[in-house]
Amino acid sequence: MLKTLLERFHRRDRLALARLVSMVARGERVEEILAGVGEPASGAASAPRGPARVIAFTGSGGVGKSTLIGKLIEQVRAEGQSVAVLACDPQSPLSGGALLGDRFRMPVRPDDEGVFIRSLAAAGGHGALAEHLADLIRLLEAFGFDVVLIETVGAGQGDTEVRELVDVLVLLLQPETGDDLQWEKAGLLEVADVIALHKADLPGAERIEAQVRATLALGVSAGLSAAPPVTVLRISSRSGEGIKELWQILAARPLRRGRRTSGRDLFRLAQQMLAARFAVAEAAGQSELQQLLAAWQQGEIASTQAALALVNLLISAPFQQV
Ligand SMILES: Nc1nc2c(ncn2[C@@H]2O[C@H](COP(=O)(O)OP(=O)(O)OP(=O)(O)O)[C@@H](O)[C@H]2O)c(=O)[nH]1
Numbered sequence: 001m002l003k004t005l006l007e008r009f010h011r012r013d014r015l016a017l018a019r020l021v022s023m024v025a026r027g028e029r030v031e032e033i034l035a036g037v038g039e040p041a042s043g044a045a046s047a048p049r050g051p052a053r054v055i056a057f058t059g060s061g062g063v064g065k066s067t068l069i070g071k072l073i074e075q076v077r078a079e080g081q082s083v084a085v086l087a088c089d090p091q092s093p094l095s096g097g098a099l100l101g102d103r104f105r106m107p108v109r110p111d112d113e114g115v116f117i118r119s120l121a122a123a124g125g126h127g128a129l130a131e132h133l134a135d136l137i138r139l140l141e142a143f144g145f146d147v148v149l150i151e152t153v154g155a156g157q158g159d160t161e162v163r164e165l166v167d168v169l170v171l172l173l174q175p176e177t178g179d180d181l182q183w184e185k186a187g188l189l190e191v192a193d194v195i196a197l198h199k200a201d202l203p204g205a206e207r208i209e210a211q212v213r214a215t216l217a218l219g220v221s222a223g224l225s226a227a228p229p230v231t232v233l234r235i236s237s238r239s240g241e242g243i244k245e246l247w248q249i250l251a252a253r254p255l256r257r258g259r260r261t262s263g264r265d266l267f268r269l270a271q272q273m274l275a276a277r278f279a280v281a282e283a284a285g286q287s288e289l290q291q292l293l294a295a296w297q298q299g300e301i302a303s304t305q306a307a308l309a310l311v312n313l314l315i316s317a318p319f320q321q322v
């Protein structure tokens, strides 16, 4: 019965939490549940807490999201904070295996009450997941977790939605086997708050760092933005390089969730998006862009006019895919 489950939730019963997470993830009785957890009965053990720090990790399959989250759990616990993890698997026949894999990659003591890990199938696509994600975060926050870490499936489109729901979005990239950063991934640079170049123990880490910094430099305009700039750092879950620093950075970022106040923040995002689109189009040798550049270089159009044409080009339909 829901009433009993909610009572157990307020007594900080983790099995009740797990049941409620399943229900919310399925979209079952969500409003009742959220109303129920928001109103602890008088004398209940759960004390009102501050907001959780919600951090999402995105990046292509195998980039090491689960492994890194496992390392960050250690950092968070070392500070005495509690942490919940939502690992969103793309729905696949392998999801059972992925779940076991995540357990393995996020080693925690089974008796550690300060850690809660849950894998969820991203049924119905990323959009559906994002829809329930907001409710799941509220549920975990009501339980009193200090930190919520989310592993997403890293499907570009959905990351923009996830960004709205979390305080910090971390994009993981790894050294590429090819010569260049895969430029379709560069489009993701436009939404990240922190870019972690993972597996820095492998060759090629410097190269990808240089490429990412060059792309981001296009969007940098000192003093224009009140928001903290995008942070880029090299890390390795294997060697431990940069893990502590990453946590310090994540713990220090302002909580962004739900806050939509500063025009400068929005402007920074716009700048970031244009810069990433430009980098992708330039690397791909996009024909309209090349024509525009040629006309400008040959003095056929004035710089201000060319700049406006460039902005128009970057916001036009074909570029929204990048
Ligand atoms: N060299 C190196 N390998 C790593 C590092 N971190 C993780 N790996 C390896 O990368 C592989 C993928 O790691 P996962 O943590 O499962 O990656 P993931 O991004 O969660 O993968 P999916 O959930 O399938 O998208 C595993 O074989 C890890 O052992 C690292 O810092 N260096």
Ligand SMILES: [Mg+2]
Pocket: 065, 066, 067, 102, 151
């Ligand atoms: Mg994983």
